[in-house]
Amino acid sequence: MKKENQPKKLEEVKLRHEAKKKKLQFECDSKVKQLEETFNQSVDLMIKAYEDYLKGFAPMKEIIPVVINVSILPKGIRVTNLAVSRTDSLENIQPMITRRLAEMGEPISNWGSPVFSLSPKNSEKMEETSKIIDNFTLPLVQLGAEQGFELIITGSILFESEKKKMCFTADYKEGNSVDYFSCKECKINWICKNCSLSCHSGHTIVEHIKNHKPSWNCCYCAKRKKCILPNRNTIK
Ligand SMILES: [Zn+2]
Ligand SMILES: [Zn+2]
Ligand SMILES: [Zn+2]
Numbered sequence: 001m002k003k004e005n006q007p008k009k010l011e012e013v014k015l016r017h018e019a020k021k022k023k024l025q026f027e028c029d030s031k032v033k034q035l036e037e038t039f040n041q042s043v044d045l046m047i048k049a050y051e052d053y054l055k056g057f058a059p060m061k062e063i064i065p066v067v068i069n070v071s072i073l074p075k076g077i078r079v080t081n082l083a084v085s086r087t088d089s090l091e092n093i094q095p096m097i098t099r100r101l102a103e104m105g106e107p108i109s110n111w112g113s114p115v116f117s118l119s120p121k122n123s124e125k126m127e128e129t130s131k132i133i134d135n136f137t138l139p140l141v142q143l144g145a146e147q148g149f150e151l152i153i154t155g156s157i158l159f160e161s162e163k164k165k166m167c168f169t170a171d172y173k174e175g176n177s178v179d180y181f182s183c184k185e186c187k188i189n190w191i192c193k194n195c196s197l198s199c200h201s202g203h204t205i206v207e208h209i210k211n212h213k214p215s216w217n218c219c220y221c222a223k224r225k226k227c228i229l230p231n232r233n234t235i236k
Contacts, residue, residue, distance in 0.1 A: 066141055070097055070151045071126070075159065077106055084145065090116055090136040093151070107160045114155040118145055126150060167199075167231035168192030172217040180208040188220045195221035199228050 065083040072078070079100045084093055094111070101108055118140070119130035130152050133143055145151075168178045169192070181196035182189045184204035196205045199221050222231035 068149045072153045086141045087139050089139050109160045109163045110158040112156045114153050117152045119150045167195050167219050167222050167227050167229045169217045169219045169222045169232035170230045170235045177211050177213040179210045181205045182208045190220040192219040
């Protein structure tokens with residue numbers, strides 16, 4: 001073979017290769033498509049069969065859980081679609097709410113003494129239409145809960161996220177450590193982390209000293225009376 005023919009030959013091989021590749025790709029695509037279609041058909045058939053099957057059980061709706069929503073009013077937090085069995089009382093439901101809130105990233109630190117009431121639905125007049133529940137052991141359904149009802153909780157519930165929003169000095173114990181920051185605008189050093197985030201939000205904050213164990217109950221935000229969080233001056 002002559003040398004000058006080689007590039008041409010190579011080009012031919014390449015073209016043939018490309019054509020083959022395209023053909024295979026096409027075949028593969030259409031097979032995948034066929035497979036997807038049959039799969040979707042199977043799913044449809046299964047769903048229909050299952051629905052028919054469930055229809056046979058319609059009279060047993062008593063065992064289907066009641067799905068309610070929970071509004072924690074003072075905080076504006078709502079737990080939606082809480083499935084409550086027909087035998088669940090507030091005693092069982094309260095831990096369920098605790099769990100759900102933790103899953104939502106809003107863990108409760110302290111329930112306090114909450115007041116529960118029940119309302120037909122989530123509406124503007126929810127508080128007017130609601131009925132206070134004073135029996136914690138009677139199933140919620142017996143107390144009138146139906147699908148889509150709203151369980152309203154009021155009272156001073158403390159969430160972990162709020163607990164964290166305290167100045168370092170509010171619950172200081174000897175040996176506690178904290179990151180300190182400086183605020184350029186207020187010209188204060190030794191500002192505790194929570195204060196830097198809350199009392200000085202929007203200010204220019206720079207790191208002062210990290211993970212420091214002060215020898216006294218120290219935050220200059222509180223000391224200079226700039227503090228808007230619970231701190232050693234406001235907590236007795
Ligand atoms: Zn502070
Ligand atoms: Zn500041
Ligand atoms: Zn502060």
